Amino acid sequence: xxxxxxxxxxxxxxxxxxxxxxxxxxxxxxxxxxxxxxxxxxxxxxxxxxxxxxxxxxxxxxxxxxxxxxxxxxxxxxxxxxxxxxxxxxxxxxxxxxxxxxxxxxxxxxxxxxxxxxxxxxxxxxxxxxxxxxxxxxxxxxxxxxxxxxxxxxxxxxxxxxxxxxxxxxxxxxxxxxxxxxxxxxxxxxxxxxxxxxxxxxxxxxxxxxxxxxxxxxxxxxxxxxxxxxxxxxxxxxxxxxxxxxxxxxxxxxxxxxxxxxxxxxxxxxxxxxxxxxxxxxxxxxxxxxxxxxxxxxxxxxxxxxxxxxxxxxxxxxxxxxxxxxxxxxxxxxxxxxxxxxxxxxxxxxxxxxxxxxxxxxxxxxxxxxxxxxxxxxxxxxxxxxxxxxxxxxxxxxxxxxxxxxxxxxxxxxxxxxxxxxxxxxxxxxxxxxxxxxxxxxxxxxxxxxxxxxxxxxxxxxxxxxxxxxxxxxxxxxxxxxxxxxxxxxxxxxxxxxxxxxxxxxxxxxxxxxxxxxxx
Numbered sequence: 001x002x003x004x005x006x007x008x009x010x011x012x013x014x015x016x017x018x019x020x021x022x023x024x025x026x027x028x029x030x031x032x033x034x035x036x037x038x039x040x041x042x043x044x045x046x047x048x049x050x051x052x053x054x055x056x057x058x059x060x061x062x063x064x065x066x067x068x069x070x071x072x073x074x075x076x077x078x079x080x081x082x083x084x085x086x087x088x089x090x091x092x093x094x095x096x097x098x099x100x101x102x103x104x105x106x107x108x109x110x111x112x113x114x115x116x117x118x119x120x121x122x123x124x125x126x127x128x129x130x131x132x133x134x135x136x137x138x139x140x141x142x143x144x145x146x147x148x149x150x151x152x153x154x155x156x157x158x159x160x161x162x163x164x165x166x167x168x169x170x171x172x173x174x175x176x177x178x179x180x181x182x183x184x185x186x187x188x189x190x191x192x193x194x195x196x197x198x199x200x201x202x203x204x205x206x207x208x209x210x211x212x213x214x215x216x217x218x219x220x221x222x223x224x225x226x227x228x229x230x231x232x233x234x235x236x237x238x239x240x241x242x243x244x245x246x247x248x249x250x251x252x253x254x255x256x257x258x259x260x261x262x263x264x265x266x267x268x269x270x271x272x273x274x275x276x277x278x279x280x281x282x283x284x285x286x287x288x289x290x291x292x293x294x295x296x297x298x299x300x301x302x303x304x305x306x307x308x309x310x311x312x313x314x315x316x317x318x319x320x321x322x323x324x325x326x327x328x329x330x331x332x333x334x335x336x337x338x339x340x341x342x343x344x345x346x347x348x349x350x351x352x353x354x355x356x357x358x359x360x361x362x363x364x365x366x367x368x369x370x371x372x373x374x375x376x377x378x379x380x381x382x383x384x385x386x387x388x389x390x391x392x393x394x395x396x397x398x399x400x401x402x403x404x405x406x407x408x409x410x411x412x413x414x415x416x417x418x419x420x421x422x423x424x425x426x427x428x429x430x431x432x433x434x435x436x437x438x439x440x441x442x443x444x445x446x447x448x449x450x451x452x453x454x455x456x457x458x459x460x461x462x463x464x465x466x467x468x469x470x471x472x473x474x475x476x477x478x479x480x481x482x483x484x485x486x487x488x489x490x491x492x493x494x495x496x497x498x499x500x501x502x503x504x505x506x507x508x509x510x511x512x513x514x515x516x517x518x519x520x
Contacts, residue, residue: 043078044069055089059096066103076107079133082115085122086141098127109133111157118142121167136160144168145193160185167192177202196221204228206249212236219259234258243267255281262311266296275303283311293318293336307331327372334361338368348372353379363426366400376427377406379435383422399516405429407446416449417462424466433511443510450512451475451490472515477508485511 044065051058062081069076081100085093097116104112112133116125117140124142128134135157144166158180168191177183177199185207186199192213197220199205205226212220214236222239224232229247233254241260246269247253253270256279263283270276276298293316298304301321305328306312316336327348329335332355348369352362357378366374405423423429434446452458454473476485477493488510496507 040069040072040074042076043080044076045078045080047080047082048084049082055087055093058083059089059093062100063096066100069107070103074107076104076109078111078113079104079109080113084117084119085125086118086120090122094125094127097125101127101131105132111135114138116140116142117164132157134158136162138162138164139166140164142166144172156180156182158183162187162189163191164189165191169193170195173197194220197224198222199224200226202226202228206230209233210235210237214257241265241268244269246271248272251275253277255279257281262309262315263294266294266317270298270301272300273298274300276301277303277305277307278309279305279307281309281311283314292316293338295320297321299323302326304328306335306337312337327369331355334358334365336361337365339371342371346372347375349375349377351377351379352381353377355381357381357383359383359422359426363400366402366427370400374400374402374427375404375406376402376429377435378419378423379406379408381408383419399424399426399428402427402429404431404433404511406433406435408435408442413449413452417453420453421462421466424462428469428516429514430516431511431513433509447475447490447493447510454512454514469517470514471517474513475510476513477510479508485513 046058046062046065048055048058051061083093083097110133112131113136114128114131114134115138116128117138119141121141121143124139124144128137128139137158137160139162141164144163145168156179159182161176161180161183162185164187170193173194178201181202182204183202184204186202186205187207187209188194188197189209189211190213195218197210199208200223203226205224205228208224208229208231210220210222210233212235220237222234222237224239225242225245225247227246227248229250231252232250233252235256235258238259239255241264243264244267248269248271250270250273252275253273254275254277256277258281260281261283262278262281295318298319298321300323301319302323302325304319304321304324304326307328307330309331312331312335313333318338318340320340322342323344324339324342325344325346327339327346328351329337329349330351330353332353334352334355334357350365350369366376405427407419407423411419432450434443453462454470455475457467474487475490475493477488477496478485493508493510
């Protein structure tokens with residue numbers, strides 16, 4: 001028995017509120033009571049993509065539906081439209097937009113969302129800026145210069161603005177911001193013409209992302225300090241931070257290829273920040289301050305990632321993050337970063353490549369991370385041998401425990417033994433693997449060297465104290481789709497690693513597991 005069809009019309013309309021326009025139309029075949037219910041639901045959602053290239057049919061459907069609502073004097077709470085304006089029906093589409101938007105005003109629409117795109121950088125239809133109920137606007141591939149857009153009077157109700165591949169002058173952009181004080185989300189991607197952005201007057205802005213156009217000669221400069229901000233994601237720009245500025249609600253900060261003063265950044269207050277990602281960030285006008293550590297307090301920080309950021313070569317950072325869960329660093333130098341005491345479990349990952357590796361600096365970094373579960377990768381580096389403070393057993397004591405160590409093997413057995421000896425001088429790895437399992441020759445060489453050095457102990461370069469402290473070493477392998485490792489002889493590894501159809505396709509992963517003597 002169909003009990004749903006017997007429900008009152010307003011309840012049926014409420015049900016249709018939560019389905020797409022396409023599915024709402026399909027309900028017309030369910031029963032007589034459903035036949036015209038979709039025609040009076042309080043929200044309309046039209047997307048050109050659902051008509052699969054039938055643009056004329058799409059335009060007619062939207063126009064007829066709106067006319068029907070208008071003639072019946074039906075109320076419309078929400079109206080969503082996604083449309084392109086770059087085909088042979090461009091002029092007709094613009095003409096219909098100029099017809100539809102005033103109709104929406106007369107129908108008392110409470111919220112409208114509009115997404116318009118163009119591949120040919122057409123002039124922006126000025127009627128878009130006269131949609132009083134507009135709350136979300138996505139513009140892609142248009143020209144928004146002064147001549148193209150003579151008047152900018154955006155809806156004072158606009159909450160979300162997304163500009164993508166738009167040519168826009170700074171004066172036009174500033175006028176948009178000044179006329180839309182309720183903006184909560186603003187995304188700007190690969191736009192031309194913007195030289196500076198100041199969004200400090202947007203008191204309700206929560207989510208801000210900006211991806212500059214790396215093809216432009218001059219980068220855009222950004223100043224943005226609304227206290228309401230919760231998320232900032234920025235690419236390919238210059239950004240300035242006022243010294244000591246407070247971002248009290250910011251939760252996620254992601255900067256990539258950004259020129260900014262790291263000293264000023266770390267002087268700011270981030271009481272709510274949970275995630276901080278800095279990639280390819282070089283300091284601007286950064287004076288060397290390696291002798292003056294900067295204390296950075298992040299009371300809520302859980303995730304910190306630093307990738308190839310040259311600005312950290314000149315500064316020393318002490319991080320106070322009592323709630324940290326994960327720290328990752330990737331780069332071609334060892335940064336002067338340390339963490340104050342943390343009384344909880346957390347993980348750290350250090351990837352070093354193509355650099356001159358200072359054992360002293362690496363020793364300092366590992367000691368700072370010693371309370372975490374450390375993963376260390378050393379790839380294609382030259383080790384600088386230095387006088388590391390030693391105890392009577394000839395080694396720095398106690399050695400920092402490293403959960404996993406991954407090495408590259410681009411040298412002979414003698415040099416590789418020396419590298420191992422140097423690394424064992426500052427840490428005690430529990431598992432050792434190869435940096436890249438895709439290269440057959442290097443992997444086979446690595447496994448062969450490790451087997452001879454650790455299992456058969458055929459090295460004159462590994463000190464006797466290492467052999468004394470190393471209680472047990474074994475090789476383990478596991479299939480790629482398995483979770484558990486198991487011990488294996490060298491023969492089993494060789495069987496599972498070979499060429500198939502001219503390509504190196506290892507069936508399993510391999511590592512060496514080490515058990516060290518506990519020292520006081």
